[in-house]
Amino acid sequence: MDFGPFLLLALMEGLVTAAVLALTASGLSLVFGIMRVVNVAHGAFFMLGAVLAWFVAEWLPGPPALAFAAALVFCPLVVGAIAAIADMAVLKRLNYEPEATIVATIGLLYILEQAALSLFGPDARPVEAPFSFRLQLPWFGYSGYKLAVVVAAALVLLGVWLILKHSRAGLLMRATQEDRDTARAFGINVDRVYAGVFAMGAGLAAIAAVLIVPISQAHYLMGGDPLLLSFIVVIIGGLGSLRGTLVAALLIGLSDGVISTFFAPTLAKIIATLVVALVLVFRPQGLFGKRAA
Amino acid sequence: MTKRWISTTPTRRSVLQGIAGAGALVAAGVTPRFVQAQSSAPLKLGFQLHRTGIGASYGRWYERTASAALKVLNEAGGINGRPVEIVFEDDGTDPKRGAEVVEKLTTQAGCDLIFGTLFSHVVMGSAPRAGELRVPYLVCSEGHHVASGALNRWALQPGITDVKSQVQAMAPWVTANLGKKVTMVFPDYAFGHDHRDFFTAAVAAQGGEVIKHIAIPPTETSFTRYLPQIPTETEVLYHVMVGPAVLTFVKELGEFYGSGARPEIFGFIDSLEAVDIASPGLEFLDGTHFWEGHPRYKQQDASEHEAFYRAAVGVDDSGASVSDGKDIATYAHMFSAWETLFVIKAAMEAAGYQGPADRQKVVEAIEAMTGFDEGREHPQGAKTFNGKTHQAFGHQSISRVEGGRLLRVHQTAIEDGLYPDEVDYTTQSF
């Protein structure tokens, strides 16, 4: 294949990666930004979303599109509920102490992975895409569903932004993020805000997973990569900046794809990883973060 | 050095059939069992099992296969008239834990030997400890590690052909029937590198040429962007993948080629182990070829032994679990767990095995073997065994996908896969 089409394909692939990553990372960004909690189980919530989508597709008769739509609503709700319970039962009692939270969420990760392994099994299982439109370009074919994922992710992110900026819930979240104690003094139920944020973060990961599962299958160990990449994206973007998260997701999604057109694949990964690390070395506050005083 | 030996009584795990609820797990799982060492006591064989981690799909079927073989073995009188039990222990598909599991099975559970390991890195991590403990370690891995001489006298692979032999045996058919210009897609780690090196050499020996190697980083979960690197003059695309992302890889390959022109495709079934060939998105595989260690779909000319084995393990004629048609077996590999158990039986009986003091005799008995006949104990087919390299060599199948089923179109001869010895373990000390 010529270089031009090759690059185009790499860009399209990068865009899909970036879209799903932005969605997953925005969930982590909320949790990280507002609660200052390093949630190691975020990838497990992602995995749970995909696994539940498979169950929904399995149990719900009718066309794949219907099951998919149901999964898109059902999965984030269930995953969010599990997250809220974990928050109230464990994290709250730890007073969100950063170090204790790491251990607790590692424990949670083990529990969720084991639950998936025991109930869902060790195999990778496919979920059918809601539609199978295939875009035939002169040089290669491309899945229309992948492009739909980009659009859907953009819509969800827009929704998150609207909630944060223009709703009462968003106001409460931002107030809590600014200063937990002052928020409490003003009568905000910080515990409820935290449980809500944790649930929302997990729910966003679940939505991302439902979107990706027709492309990359459900598997009980699929949460590892999204977890690492989300952390990277959140920090590169700048803590608490949704715009930063979005830009960083694009940067990482596209750089990986574009660099891989020039080098051997593994070498490309090494270079892409080092490039992104160096961005942070020379801009420790992230792309859009505020410099610490 | 004097050390006090305290005989610990291990609590053995009982197999949990089905899981009712997370809370019930802890309560239900404990079944202490007390075992005294007597010559009439059961022989205990340790099984290093990939129950969790990336090998879990294989591990589940290896456990089922070994359990089925054990049932057959015990019904036929066990080994030397003694009943046999298998202690399964999870290694998490991790080399560090693998070595610890060898330790646990040997010194804590008191197993007479250990077998069943599949993933090469776990074999490599565990074999040194098996050698130090002087316990026979029989792997079911298809890796070239045993025959390459990297391990030690206690490590053997009598149940499955190694990858070097598999690849060498199939190259002539591939170049003669599919094409001579090959592009290889493989994971960028040792297993993939073995395919790269051995197949490239084998194709060259047939007058063909591998024109491009595409090594995919093992951390990758999406593959589309690597596919344009496949040169257009490619006549045969050779693919092998392992791990959770295999289905994604094959699906994206299908999307990439669509209904347009494509090269012949030859894959290792590893790319689709535990995956239904009839999954949505895999229709394009029709007309492509796969290597199979053991044909997943029951063939027309299948032997009675094959039918017996299938029924005993609980696999239907399409390679799925008889109780769940969506639960696809890792059929091309798992026969090795079955056959290895019967090699153990033959070796222990030949050695007159009484207890751990006779472990060395078991290794020597296996080294003295020259081959295995097809039969109930070896349903995959006859094999020769090289006592010097500790490696078995069997027949390989090349199957073609037709109407969503795999149909064998060629079976290699054992001689096709033989190569000069790279090690003579029998000259090494125990």
Add this chain to the structure above:
Amino acid sequence: MRADRGLFLHLGVLAALLALHVLAPPYHHTNLARIMVLAVYAMGYNIAFGYTGLLSLGHALFFAAGLYAAGLLVYHAGAGAPVAMIAGVLAGGAVAVAVGLLALRTAGVAFMIVTLMFAQAGYLTILYFGAWTRGDEGIVIPRAARMLGGLDLSDDNTRYLVALGLFALALLGNLALVRSPFGRVMVAMRENEERSRMLGYNPFTVKLGALAISGLYAGLSGAAYGLMFGYVGASLASVQYSILPLLYVLLGGAGTVLGPLLGALVMFYLIDYASSLTDAHQFVTGAALVALVLFAPRGILGTLRARGLRWLP
């Protein structure tokens, strides 16, 4: 002069480990040798994280530096185990300094991510040079090459005593370090960087020093692991092996000298026991971690120290 309770406690632990050499059943005997080697790694992690406040997610890189420096020298260059061991220690320290020079420009979560990414690049590099490293499959160090002077590291008894020797060295070194003026500056850096700066300490140098010592420990542990257990593979450089020492330290108690050993011990036997109990053993492990942290949010020794044992170093 008041009795030095801290020193006695640590000497007591070492004496107990020596006693276990004779008393422990064979299974636990080998486990303890493993745990001691890994505890050295965790102690190194604790020096950076527990005492200096540097939360790194990339320590597997330093561990792997020691592991591979030792392993590749022995395997490809035919070096002896003593040379390999020293090379491993130095490699761990050198890589830590190199990473530190860049990563210490950042702090907090950014430091966490930068170290994570360097380690990830290191892991991929090991795979990329598969011709020498055999990638994920790794290499087996031949038994004949595992001789440390006249000591056969593949012999169970020798291995235990060598592991204990290295552990004792690391433990007493750690104790001396935290009681030294530099150790107090490390803690000051964790507690209040601004104030330490005003007192005339250069935060960058102090942190780099702590990270270098941490790297030496990790390198020692990596080299010892490779030579004692005979296996060098890429999975030991993966992100799980960066999280492992963090978990050990947090469980045992961050900023306590004995915490890493205790954490490694608890975690090892937790997994081991859980897998004897049920097939779904990760469930038990996970639940136990959650329960442990609920009862002892600062780790076992950290919580004990907060509840009265203030003298615990």
